[in-house]
Amino acid sequence: MQxxxxxxxxxxxxxxxxxxxxTALRGIDRPDRVLAVGKAAAAMARAASExxxxxxxxxVTKDGHxxxxxxxxxxQLHLIEASHPVPDARSLAAGKALRQAVSEMPGGxxxxxxxxxxxxxxxxxxxxxxxxxxxxxxxxxxxxQGLDIAAMNAERRRISHIKGGGLLAAFHGRRVRVLxxxxxxxxxxxxxxSGIGLCPPEARFECKSSVIASNEIARAAVxxxxxxxxxxxxxxxxxxHASLPDLTRSLGSRLRDMPRGVMxxxxxxxxxxxxxxxxxxxxxxxxxxxxxxxxxxxxxxLIVGGTDGTDGPTDAAGGVVDGTTWGPGARExxxxxxxxxxxxxxxxxxxxxxxxxxxxxxxxxxxx
Numbered sequence: 001m002q003x004x005x006x007x008x009x010x011x012x013x014x015x016x017x018x019x020x021x022x023t024a025l026r027g028i029d030r031p032d033r034v035l036a037v038g039k040a041a042a043a044m045a046r047a048a049s050e051x052x053x054x055x056x057x058x059x060v061t062k063d064g065h066x067x068x069x070x071x072x073x074x075x076q077l078h079l080i081e082a083s084h085p086v087p088d089a090r091s092l093a094a095g096k097a098l099r100q101a102v103s104e105m106p107g108g109x110x111x112x113x114x115x116x117x118x119x120x121x122x123x124x125x126x127x128x129x130x131x132x133x134x135x136x137x138x139x140x141x142x143x144x145q146g147l148d149i150a151a152m153n154a155e156r157r158r159i160s161h162i163k164g165g166g167l168l169a170a171f172h173g174r175r176v177r178v179l180x181x182x183x184x185x186x187x188x189x190x191x192x193x194s195g196i197g198l199c200p201p202e203a204r205f206e207c208k209s210s211v212i213a214s215n216e217i218a219r220a221a222v223x224x225x226x227x228x229x230x231x232x233x234x235x236x237x238x239x240x241h242a243s244l245p246d247l248t249r250s251l252g253s254r255l256r257d258m259p260r261g262v263m264x265x266x267x268x269x270x271x272x273x274x275x276x277x278x279x280x281x282x283x284x285x286x287x288x289x290x291x292x293x294x295x296x297x298x299x300x301x302l303i304v305g306g307t308d309g310t311d312g313p314t315d316a317a318g319g320v321v322d323g324t325t326w327g328p329g330a331r332e333x334x335x336x337x338x339x340x341x342x343x344x345x346x347x348x349x350x351x352x353x354x355x356x357x358x359x360x361x362x363x364x365x366x367x368x
Contacts, residue, residue, distance in 0.1 A: 001320055003229065004303040005350070007222050007262070007364050012307050014221030015213035017043030017181060017356040018068070021114065024179050024212040025051045031112035031177070033105060035098055036060070037123050038116030038193055039084070039308045040181050042068035043356030048112060049077060055112075058101055060094040060123045062310070065354045084121045085313060086139050089132060095125035095162050102170045109173035117183025117358040118308070119193030120153060125161040135159070144273040153194040163194035171205060178209040183308075183358045185241055185267065187211045215266035215359045218307060222264050222364060231366075232261030240267030240361060244285055252293030255300060255365055263365040271337070278338025281312025283361055284349070287319030288330060288339040291348075297323035301366045305350045308358035311340075318350040318361070319343045 013019075017040035025047060034057040036045040041061040046069055049057055057077045059066065062084045073079060080097060082090040105111060124135060138159070142152045157164035168176055178197040180189055189209045190198045199207035215238055223233045235254075240247060247269055254263070271282045287304040294300040305311070305318030319339070325348050333342035343349045 001301060001322070004301055004320060004364055004366055007225050008303050008305060008362060010225035011218035011222040011362050012355050012357060015181065015218045015307065015357045015359050017116065017213070018047045020181065020213040020357070021047035021179060022051070024210060028112070028177060029110065031055060032109040032173070033101060034058070034112045034114065035101060036114035037094075037098060037119045037196060038181070039065055039118035039354070039358040040116035040356055041114060042066045042079075044114040044116065044179070044181070045069065045077065048114065049074060058097060060098065060119070062118055062122060062354070067354070068356055082122045084118050086136050087121045087124055087132070088136070091122055091124050091135075092126065092132060094123040098123055098167060099125050099162055099170055102167055103172070105171060105173045107172055107174065110175045111171060111173060111177070113168070113176060113178045113197050115178060115193050115197035116181040117192060119196045120156050120163070123162065123196065127159055127161055130159045153191055156194045160194065163196055164190070165195055165198040165200040167196050168198070168203070168207065169200040173205060175206040176208070178207070180209065180211050181213040181358055182211045182215070183360050185238065187214050213357060213359055215362070218359050218362055219264050219266050222362070226262045226264070232259075234258060234261045234263050236264045238266045240265050240269050240363060242269065244269050244271050244282070244289060247286060248289040248293060251290060255290065255294050255302070256297065258365065258367050260367050265363040266360055268360045273337050274335070278333070278336045278341055279314060280338060280340030280343075281306070281314055281318075283311040283318030284314070284316060284339040284343055285334065285337065286363070287321050287348070288325070288334055288343060291321035291325035292330060294323050295326040299323070299367050301368070302363065303350060304361065304363040305352070306361050307355060309352045309355040314340050315351065316340060316349040317352045319348050320350050321348050
């Protein structure tokens with residue numbers, strides 16, 4: 001199990017927000033303002049603040065993720081922590097602060113915008129006719145219906161001033177540079193954070209966007225680490241974009257038949273929740289469901305975790321399971337969407353704390 005955790009961590013370390021941003025900033029001109037939004041915003045902003053000392057910086061991130069900036073914030077930094085995955089009043093305050101910061105930049109100014117997944121919930125400025133209860137209800141509905149990220153973001157953009165290119169539409173300066181950590185299939189800047197870093201059509205300023213970390217990069221790092229341990233890499237693919245039942249069926253047979261080595265998978269499963277879900281997220285649910293598929297197989301081990309370090313509304317990243325994890329009460333826990341409770345009782349939770357990145361989920365299967 002420790003080896004699996006080391007391999008998973010190697011993937012996360014390769015796409016760390018601080019490291020990826022630090023590398024990407026080489027050769028970039030000093031901006032007049034830095035905005036960072038998303039689960040990896042603090043790590044990205046820390047790299048920018050070291051590179052561009054004294055530049056005013058606004059950071060919008062998830063509760064507890066701002067610790068990356070240190071206990072004492074420099075005068076140049078303003079931090080707003082908000083709720084994820086369901087937005088709260090701080091999310092609206094953050095959205096207005098971002099829009100105001102962009103709109104107040106004068107002609108001839110340069111903006112550095114750092115974007116990572118989670119921005120859809122963490123920052124919002126609603127169009128007329130919608131309020132916070134509407135926004136929270138929308139997000140709860142989207143999270144419970146098993147929709148993919150593209151479908152969810154299309155709904156979010158419909159009621160937003162800042163999504164889908166709306167934020168940068170308020171910019172009147174000279175140049176925008178967007179650096180993004182991707183948590184979406186295809187690494188589309190128009191989908192990451194519901195397009196909060198998307199350049200508006202017919203913009204009258206120079207705008208350049210770059211994806212600086214992705215699930216592909218994380219999986220490549222896992223493969224490299226596995227080979228360093230003498231393990232054969234059997235598969236390395238982004239194939240977790242399916243419903244929990246479908247993934248359980250398709251992966252179950254692959255796991256049981258896999259030869260010795262590792263299987264590396266990335267993506268984001270979708271889960272349909274019951275009316276009163278218990279504790280857990282999609283990674284804990286997938287880990288427990290696959291534990292049922294490998295029950296009784298002491299040679300099979302599996303780790304499934306969100307690369308941001310949090311799985312849904314929980315503090316765990318996912319689960320670490322093997323052929324002994326599945327037992328009495330497991331099936332009922334899955335049905336109640338209470339996988340987290342079951343895994344916690346068996347000491348099978350993956351708990352990392354905030355990682356400073358967010359490139360979807362990472363699953364690694366090992367047969368020794």
